[in-house]
Amino acid sequence: MKTSRLAALAAAILACGVPAANAQSQSTEPAIPVGSLTAFPVKVRPGTRPTLTWNITYPSIVQDYTDIEGGNTVKAEEEIYVDVRVLGAGVTVSSSSNNLTFVPTRAEVSYDGGSYQEVFYGTNNNVQPNKIVYTRLMGKGKKLRFGGRYRYNNQWGPYFNSQSGTLNVRTLVNGDVPPTTYPLHNAPTLESFLRPYLDSNGRVKIGPMDVIVFMELTHYDSQRSDPGYDLQDMVLLCTFRLKTK
Template structure:
């Protein structure tokens, strides 16, 4: 066979027909491709969402840890934490007002500031960038560039500042030991995203070892909200022992001094006016509270305090303190002023009383339906009616309307002054 004949045979062989895809096959192909692409897209979205959730979780845990660490550091430098924060708030932090709807958590007593530091939870303000549902706030002194308090002795200038946002509305699953710990708040139903377990150590007013239980929420991209729980412990290392151990130093209230204070040189003092009521007829009588200080060199100075302006004295600056109250009757055209002062050989020494922790309040009927003594002492009175202050505190009561104990005006609630002894030395 020649090449020419072979080419003709191949050239004239019938061709097979080329058949295209049917519509069903096209649809199946499209659907299959869509499933594959969709699955890959969902997987990519899930991976991205998981990464974002993990980033949010890590960031949230870091913010929670920082907040707990901040509180712990402040507790470590404190003397103690109030077991009944609401009961001690008016006395330990008179310059602070708890906002409506807020939950009080910590009242931290520290020797580094003139009033106790307060932590509380509250919903975020309207039109705020804060998200809530709860925000952890701190009321206390500001910090300088070195981390020290910059306005420790001017609590009227302290401000409430948010420490942590996105705190949960309900507490986590943690619990306090009912026999060895005090829970703040005491009622489980009142617990929000932060509550405290305060160890019992024999001090009925304040504890030192606190377990902080914090809960927060994050919004996951896929799967809704997620609860995060974190807890830590903090121990108040700055004790209130002072030169005389716990409570008031020996010799501070020598009976021979008749109410004058003679503090050792290693303690500081804080003086606060809690209130009082004195009237002449229907007119309120202004009251002046003076403190006469004698320094170790024998020099004397006088300072005036009121409810809005407590006074602090550093260790080693005071050898003796005289407490004086004056009813300014002349200002209301009601006779001559009456001055009652502590100190030996002072007249009308029955017109003042000094109360310590556990003492009963004097039983006097208030004059002219005025508020009674227990009204001014209510924040620091126990259920048994006795004074419930710390062992390093004492109360002065003054009668300024009359010097006659037989008079109906003799009610011993004209001026109420709180003195807190804050030893400088600390224990590790």
């Protein structure tokens, strides 16, 4: 952090006793610098000066500890834990009465170049956003990749992962804009499970130590102008925490 000592001290004093902003994420990292200031001795004689001691905790952001490679892979820059949750599975089909029904969808994770393993399979009705479906201590330099597909009429749809060479798997951090050709937050197809994670300007709204993974599983990236390319067929939330936590 490029913060002067006096500025950091001022920030710590102002932050003392002020609760961090409430965010719709799993992260508990402080949103602003917090800290404490003590003086010893508490009572001093005229002409003498107390010794001031301050302790400052700066807010952590996921970019300090990871690197997003190719827009779809998370690389650990140091040893760090990751917890993965499923936020939603948005693949649907329309019935003859025009009712939409969710279909089974599979989410996969690959660590350190290993094979992709299933971490979730089911419809959106089976999603438990607070349930951790995958957790691991990532070693420095190790990579985490993602994949998914849906199943309908006893057949698998197309398979996409971080190594498909397409734009069907996207990893974003707080403040990023989902890379659709139209504002996703205003799209009529926006699923309710995704609304809490987008602000009024359509930017990603998650914790500072979170990474959100969007997957498009029903359309190829060559169909990005199609409203069906909405990157919400499988949505994961990765929360990173330091090894000392």
